[in-house]
Amino acid sequence: MPKPSDRTAVLQRLPQYYRILRRFLQNGIYRCSSAEIAAQTEYSAVAVRKDLLRFSGCATKGYGYHVKPLYTMLGDYLGVRDAFRAVIVGDGMPQQLLCEHPLFAVHGIRLCGICSEHAPNPTTAPTHIRPDELVTFCRRERVSLLILLAPIDASLLTEAIAAGVCGVFSLCEDDTALREVAQQTSISYRTLHPMDDLISLCCEMKLAQGEPTESKKESFL
Amino acid sequence: MPKPSDRTAVLQRLPQYYRILRRFLQNGIYRCSSAEIAAQTEYSAVAVRKDLLRFSGCATKGYGYHVKPLYTMLGDYLGVRDAFRAVIVGDGMPQQLLCEHPLFAVHGIRLCGICSEHAPNPTTAPTHIRPDELVTFCRRERVSLLILLAPIDASLLTEAIAAGVCGVFSLCEDDTALREVAQQTSISYRTLHPMDDLISLCCEMKLAQGEPTESKKESFL
DNA sequence: TAGATTGTTAATCGATTAACAATC
């Protein structure tokens, strides 16, 4: 059923639409056009319509999209209601940040534990898992998703995959081990490097300065 | 000098190469091939070579790239040595997270202050700025970059831009005001939604489950 | 009926890949 194209550009945009629709619902907006969604993104209204073609059941020509059913169908399609069981691996600030993030409550990802050398703050954190217990825990608790805040050993990751893990979300500086293992095991994964985006922004700012606009040119007069 | 293509796909990849090269240097690797860089990414060696064509001075045919000068040139091109002056706007956990991030020490972004209702933890945080002081502060301290952890008022943002801000990096759930202002003022900006990537990963995991591989198919026998 | 809007098809554009030339 899912077309191969679902794996690429479209799949990156659907979660954005999902978030935008949620905001619409929160603001009491129950009807919207493709143009209204597009205005909240970098894309065109035509692109939005194409992406949402799969959910045509929630659209009416001349009227637009019915936000409520569209939000539900989109969520189902994206798998947020599947309640994937997840473990955070690694110490550090982002750990607490992630634990408190509404995603885990709202979006059906069930945070089952935290795997780190040192036990985290017990008031906010779920079950603590020692690194040597990780594989056993994943198998017993049917964990399918690891969220990496620190690099994981290639062999440990391989064992975790054998124990049922099928997805990895990495926020690590160094993803070498993850890429290695992923090549051999066909798991799903994403690596995230927010600071790369910040640097790319800096570069754009720099280039923009080098190309003065009309008003800036005038200042040389 | 900069070609229009610099604004798009290439510019998103260059910061990745920059990070990978830094790791090479940290590991004492001073020579590398395009294939070795590509292995740390999702891209092909040919793509890497094309992207790095601008830095041909740091390459030798039959040998590869000279990591040290390439890292320096790439950093210069990306603007990380320009020491953009930045202010974090908004309360919350990511604030402390960002303050402690090595980026601000290592990559030449100078964090000048934090703008929020309540004063942050004074031990780790730089100057605290009250919201009504933001515009004055930006003008006086020549701030060019705002890092948004909470939505900013469209009019306040417009004033900040008039005061010299030319880039915005947003981690907010709702970017409506930012997009509005950006359309009229031609600032550079990036919006980041890590949870969108996590949801996209969930969807991929779900789709992968629906298409059993050979080994999984066997389990039905 | 007119206006608004989705859905569809063909054309365009940009990015990636493949093949190979150049050269250290």
Added chain:
DNA sequence: TAGATTGTTAATCGATTAACAATC
């Protein structure tokens, strides 16, 4: 000279856009 590797050109592929048909 042979091997390794970058650099270049043309071909392919995928994604976006434009024009318009369909219909509520």
